[in-house]
Amino acid sequence: MTAGAVLALIVGGAFAVLLVSIADLRDSWRREERSAQVLAMANRLERLIIDMETGQRGFALTGQESYLRPWDAAVAAFPGQAGELERLVAGDPGQRELARRIAAAGISYIDDYSAPLVRAMRAGGGGARDAGTAEGARRVDALRGEFDTLVAAGLSLTRAEQLRSGAAAWRAGAVGVAGLVASVALIGAYSHYLARVVVAPVRRLAGATRRLADGDLRARVPERGAGEIGVLERGFNSMTATLDRQRAELAASRSRIVTSADQARRRIERDLHDGIQQRLVSLVLDVRATQATLPRSPGLTEPLDRLADALGEAVDELREISRGIHPAILSEAGLGPALKALARRSPVPVELDVDVPGRLPEAVEVAAYYVVSEALTNTAKHAEATVVTVRAHVADGRVRLRIADDGAGGATTGAGSGLLGLADRVEALGGTFTVDSPPGQGTTLHAGLPVTEAGRDPGIPASR
Structure with missing residues (x-):
């Protein structure tokens, strides 16, 4: 597996865990919000029951209708608020049962006790006032107990969700930090790997290429690279070895040509010296000898002198040519x-x-x-x-x-x-x-x- 794939796997895993943690946080926040709404609704329902109890007691003690205005509002609002509470706790069986009992007890309190009591008191029944006070207190205390149970359950659920949210947040932070550290470490390791396996060999190749451009055909690079880098190194070394060999062959060929030309010049010089030059010298000597044996005669002496001089000049010119081709003194x-x-x-x-x-x-x-x-x-x-x-x-x-x-x-x-x-x-x-x-x-x-x-x-x- 390549470093890029490992890095992608680490980053992908970190993001997956982060997404899961964020989803947990959102769920916890929603549950906390719903618990808060349940607690608020329970408090409102309890306040409605208290308003009913307070209104009917005030009316029972004073007989004034003004005390029944809060009672009327509470009686009208309670069924709807109780239904809202049941909707809020629909996902929790325990709280749903408590909400159902509270709603049933509240409706029973209204229908079976509070509403008949108010009607009786309006009709002028004094005994109803006395009996209603004790019965009302008992019913209200029972409802308050149910409310306390619901509130306690809601608070417990809220604390649990807060703990769960904290754990999810900590997990998300830990995973984020771990992913960051792992990514940085992997990037650092990958950078080191690239520097050692790619950058350093490429720099060596660049340096060897500069030496090659300067004429150093013996430039070589170590063949330690992997993959394409190794192919480049081997190709470069093969190329320079071929160029070096061809240069050596060319130099040897040029040297052989020069040596062959020098040997040919020496052969020509030797052939001239040992052949035509010796013959011309011999002719000069023969002419001089002939001059010495013949009687002095202007008709013969002058032509022979001119012939001897011409032959001598030819020998000198030939000797100079021979020296130019290859000087004998150099060899000797x-x-x-x-x-x-x-x-x-x-x-x-x-x-x-x-x-x-x-x-x-x-x-x-x-x-x-x-x-x-x-x-x-x-x-x-x-x-x-x-x-x-x-x-x-x-x-x-x-x-x-x-x-x-x-x-x-x-x-x-x-x-x-x-x-x-x-x-x-x-x-x-x-x-x-x-x-x-x-x-x-x-x-x-x-x-x-x-x-x-x-x-x-x-x-x-x-x-x-």
């Missing part, structure tokens, strides 16, 4: 010497600060080299700079590069920019790449590449 000596060679060839003066102990993983060295190479090329082509500062060092398990110039600035990593390719290369290895290039204030590149101990070759000395 490492990042430090390769950066120094870059600095020497740069048309813009370079201030170089390299602190890279030992060899680094090949992919890291290649990426770092091309970051510096592309930055120097862009500076020479676009920046109009007078000096470039290059700093490379290893800290906290990362190769950190900083390339800054004093040129025109305004460089971006937007589409069509060579910097975009550098950013892709660095990020493919799990690194970071940022560009700070306000117009007119030069350009500063920052790159950070993660280094793994397994990627180092401790047998190669540190590069300085």
Whole structure:
């Protein structure tokens, strides 16, 4: 049963008891009111009997008709009042019997005693006066006894109804307070339950969602929720796990692409170096050897000189192309010497600060080299700079590069920019790449590449 159903049951039960108690109170009030009416009617009937007795005695003593006016009114009113009394007590057998006896005794008192006595006294019978006084007192005393019994019964009934009303009122109040306390307690418990089972998990989900929006694909939430909350938690964790796995697969794919491209560049560089470059060098040597064996003749010497020079220039151009594809010094000596060679060839003066102990993983060295190479090329082509500062060092398990110039600035990593390719290369290895290039204030590149101990070759000395 849910908390809402329990609360509804408690409130409904409390209201049911309250309604029953209110109904009891109303019944008690009606019975009290009826008892009060019975007592009032009994008092009026008793007053009528007293008025009859007083009137006939006054007339008997004085003979004056004025004493009979109350008697006449009482005689006329008594039957109707007695009938009203019987109606009021119709629901109580005991009181109904008393009312019937009072009505019968009163009517008998009027018909059998009082009315004949008054007629006799009006006719002038003195003996009737004397006999009527004693008989009247006896009859009136008997009626008063009946009235006293009826009044006592009415008072007892009134007290009982008052006690019943008090009990019903107390019960209604107690049930109301108990229902209120139970409702407040249940609402408090339900609120605590909601806070623990619904609000807290939703807040955890909201926090994890914010972390996910900030790029943290490892955000997870405990799967402790029940019902739909548990479904949400499991769905969120499944979604983030899928995104994290896909990101890892994408990063691995990008890294494989970069590595494959670097390996292809190395193969091309090696093929050029070991193939066509060696052949051209061999041709140059053959031409020089042929020049040495032939006699000096202007018709032969000059063409051979031009051929040897052209072949030498082709070798130099091929060597430069090969170095641009993949510098041999990077593979042979490492990042430090390769950066120094870059600095020497740069048309813009370079201030170089390299602190890279030992060899680094090949992919890291290649990426770092091309970051510096592309930055120097862009500076020479676009920046109009007078000096470039290059700093490379290893800290906290990362190769950190900083390339800054004093040129025109305004460089971006937007589409069509060579910097975009550098950013892709660095990020493919799990690194970071940022560009700070306000117009007119030069350009500063920052790159950070993660280094793994397994990627180092401790047998190669540190590069300085």
